[in-house]
Amino acid sequence: MARNLYDVGDxxxxxxxxxxxxxxxxxxxxxxxxxxxxxxLVGVAVLLLKDAFPxxxxxxxxxxxxxxxxxxxxxxxxxxxxxxLSGNSYAWRGRAYRIAGISVPSQTDPQCEQEAQRxxxxxxxxxxxxxxxxxxxxxxxTDTDPAARILTRDGVSLGQIMILKGHARARTPGPxxxxxxxx
Numbered sequence: 001m002a003r004n005l006y007d008v009g010d011x012x013x014x015x016x017x018x019x020x021x022x023x024x025x026x027x028x029x030x031x032x033x034x035x036x037x038x039x040x041l042v043g044v045a046v047l048l049l050k051d052a053f054p055x056x057x058x059x060x061x062x063x064x065x066x067x068x069x070x071x072x073x074x075x076x077x078x079x080x081x082x083x084x085l086s087g088n089s090y091a092w093r094g095r096a097y098r099i100a101g102i103s104v105p106s107q108t109d110p111q112c113e114q115e116a117q118r119x120x121x122x123x124x125x126x127x128x129x130x131x132x133x134x135x136x137x138x139x140x141x142t143d144t145d146p147a148a149r150i151l152t153r154d155g156v157s158l159g160q161i162m163i164l165k166g167h168a169r170a171r172t173p174g175p176x177x178x179x180x181x182x183x
Contacts, residue, residue: 065136068092072130074123084130087122087167100140100148102159102168105178112179122167129158
């Protein structure tokens with residue numbers, strides 16, 4: 001006679017589960033409070049960071065030129081109100097600016113007398129042009145120098161006029177020799 005009614009492995013173990021049955025663990029559920037908290041956190045982050053990134057549909061706001069109508073004098077103070085510092089730089093309202101895209105003779109360290117004369121002439125010519133009426137000043141978007149400005153009057157660049165009159169040359173990466181005879 002059989003000693004028991006169960007085959008091997010068909011008996012319940014100490015927990016009462018059958019030996020061949022897999023122990024199923026209860027699935028973990030994320031508490032509703034945690035989900036709501038995460039959603040609120042994401043919403044606050046979106047509200048705070050929405051202005052940090054430009055919209056893909058909006059174009060960048062164009063920079064408006066500054067109209068300047070002051071009378072400029074010759075000076076050496078970069079903190080001055082309205083003065084011409086050199087053939088390509090000026091001070092306005094306590095800040096020094098540089099005309100973008102041009103190179104002029106050095107007035108502080110001329111290599112020859114011809115360069116010193118050209119530097120004085122370029123400085124005087126720039127002062128005359130800047131005092132010729134209202135002009136616009138616009139930051140140069142292609143220049144990494146924050147003081148670089150494009151000066152225009154009636155759509156004509158004052159820097160290009162300086163080049164055309166022979167007081168400046170187009171800016172190049174290398175040094176410009178002002179002591180060589182004119183070509």
